[in-house]
Amino acid sequence: MTNLITQHTHIRNLQSDQNGRPGAPQTCRSDPPELTLCNAVQPTHQRHPPPSPGSLQAVLWAFYLAQYMAMILVLWVAAAATGLRTFTLHDPGVLLLFFFLWGQCMLAFSFMLTTFFTSPRTATVVLLLVTVLSVQAGTTLLLQNILNPDIGDDETPYLPYMWFPPLVLLRALLWLIYGAAFKSKLEWSNLTTYGNSGFFRSLCYMAAETVVMAGLTWYLEIVLVPGGNNRHPLFCVDDLKSWFARRAAGNDAETTKETELAPMGVSKAVSGGRDDEAADVKAERERAEAGGGNQAVRVLNFHKVFPASGANPPKVAVRDLSFAVNKNECFGLLGHNGAGKSTTINMLCGLFKPTSGKAHVAGFDLSTDMASIHEQMGVCPQHDVLWDDLTAAEHLTFYARLRKVTKIAQHARNAQEKDARQQHHQQHQQQLIMT
Numbered sequence: 320m321t322n323l324i325t326q327h328t329h330i331r332n333l334q335s336d337q338n339g340r341p342g343a344p345q346t347c348r349s350d351p352p353e354l355t356l357c358n359a360v361q362p363t364h365q366r367h368p369p370p371s372p373g374s375l376q377a378v379l380w381a382f383y384l385a386q387y388m389a390m391i392l393v394l395w396v397a398a399a400a401t402g403l404r405t406f407t408l409h410d411p412g413v414l415l416l417f418f419f420l421w422g423q424c425m426l427a428f429s430f431m432l433t434t435f436f437t438s439p440r441t442a443t444v445v446l447l448l449v450t451v452l453s454v455q456a457g458t459t460l461l462l463q464n465i466l467n468p469d470i471g472d473d474e475t476p477y478l479p480y481m482w483f484p485p486l487v488l489l490r491a492l493l494w495l496i497y498g499a500a501f502k503s504k505l506e507w508s509n510l511t512t513y514g515n516s517g518f519f520r521s522l523c524y525m526a527a528e529t530v531v532m533a534g535l536t537w538y539l540e541i542v543l544v545p546g547g548n549n550r551h552p553l554f555c556v557d558d559l560k561s562w563f564a565r566r567a568a569g570n571d572a573e574t575t576k577e578t579e580l581a582p583m584g585v586s587k588a589v590s591g592g593r594d595d596e597a598a599d600v601k602a603e604r605e606r607a608e609a610g611g612g613n614q615a616v617r618v619l620n621f622h623k624v625f626p627a628s629g630a631n632p633p634k635v636a637v638r639d640l641s642f643a644v645n646k647n648e649c650f651g652l653l654g655h656n657g658a659g660k661s662t663t664i665n666m667l668c669g670l671f672k673p674t675s676g677k678a679h680v681a682g683f684d685l686s687t688d689m690a691s692i693h694e695q696m697g698v699c700p701q702h703d704v705l706w707d708d709l710t711a712a713e714h715l716t717f718y719a720r721l722r723k724v725t726k727i728a729q730h731a732r733n734a735q736e737k738d739a740r741q742q743h744h745q746q747h748q749q750q751l752i753m754t
Contacts, residue, residue: 380426387422404499410506417495417522421488424525427532428484434539450485457486458493465493465517472515481524484532491521551628604641614679616644616667621676623662636662640676668698712738 395414398406406414436442457480464476480486494514498505503513511519542552551557596604607617623637637659644650654660665671667678669689678685681695705714712735 376430380430383426383429384422387425388419391418391422404502405495408499408502408504409495410504413505413507413510414495417491417518420522420525420529421491423529424484424487424532427529427536431532431536431539434536434543453483453485454489457483457489461486461490461493465490465497465514470515472517474520477517477520482528484525484528487521487524487528491518494518494521554628557627603643607641607643610643613645614643615646615648615681616650617679618642618663618667619677621663621666621678622674623659623666623671624674637666637673664698668696669693710735710738 395406432446433442436445460480461477464470467476470476477490481490494517495505497503498513505513505518513519541554607614607619610617619641621637621640623635625634625636627633640659640663642652652660652663662671666673667680667685669685669692673685680692683689683691683695685692709717715730716735
């Protein structure tokens, strides 16, 4: 579990840096702040922006669960081959249910804990300490209850410990071990009564805590994790108020949107002229509206309004923006801090959903073809994501594999192997000189 949390903290930091840290515009390195879309669209399938947070978490969950179940399978085969009674005596179906539920509970618990860490090293140290203490103290506390005949099937003495998933695991494991030691078989017929119902209750705790911690992970990622859209801890209350207000008003989504934008001076995007529009802005808007096969990126009437947070009113980040980028063109998007440059790029990448307006990238609609756009788009964030533990070649290999760039990954691996051979040769030469 500690290794899983450390790995996931690494990945969360990577995702956070790619999405941009809070308050830091996602720009190419420059001062004063500016953003340059270098070769905005390239005809290659080898450049991909980071996947959306939800899809990434689902993929990681499935990967970690498959990895865990594979480890359990290896352990099971080895235990059966050596005649370990814990695996050979009890019903295989019940054991599989136990390991599967614990895997889900462990993943939910680990994902939740990663929201409190930004450093993998800190996560490793803290979690190793917690693991050692929980195993030592938990075993002592649980054995006092299990071996006490006066407790029986009374659940009250266990309740102070059952909120902590590792202790739930220990309780179930102790019953499996004691059952194997005294040749008391666990099977489906006695599942609910085995160990004074302690084993079945442990399974119920695992299932319930998986649901609770998965929900807490979703909530903490919204309000706590750096690099995301950190919202007020009571954002659900504001969302409910807004929902009830819309229901009471009886307006559809478009009317509600216009009502929210109007008091902030944001007019509805229309294709006609605007009286206060500068001539060059008008010309660019009309060029984007006209379209054409040479336009790689086409943005039409982009609006982005962030909802109110606490006492702060709604924030207009992008107001009625239209522009187009031609193919094979370097396009610079300039503006002062807070002008909406990063928000615009985030909307084009699919990280933020526009409040209104539309865009096309490489001919694909931003609202319906985001997956196709991801296959054509590459994004370079402001901050480098580098680790002291990896060499330059290892960084290239990691990112190439992450983006499915197989040729570059092979070149990076070859370079890494060459560096290793050279280092070995130098060490060998030094040993010869010393002798």
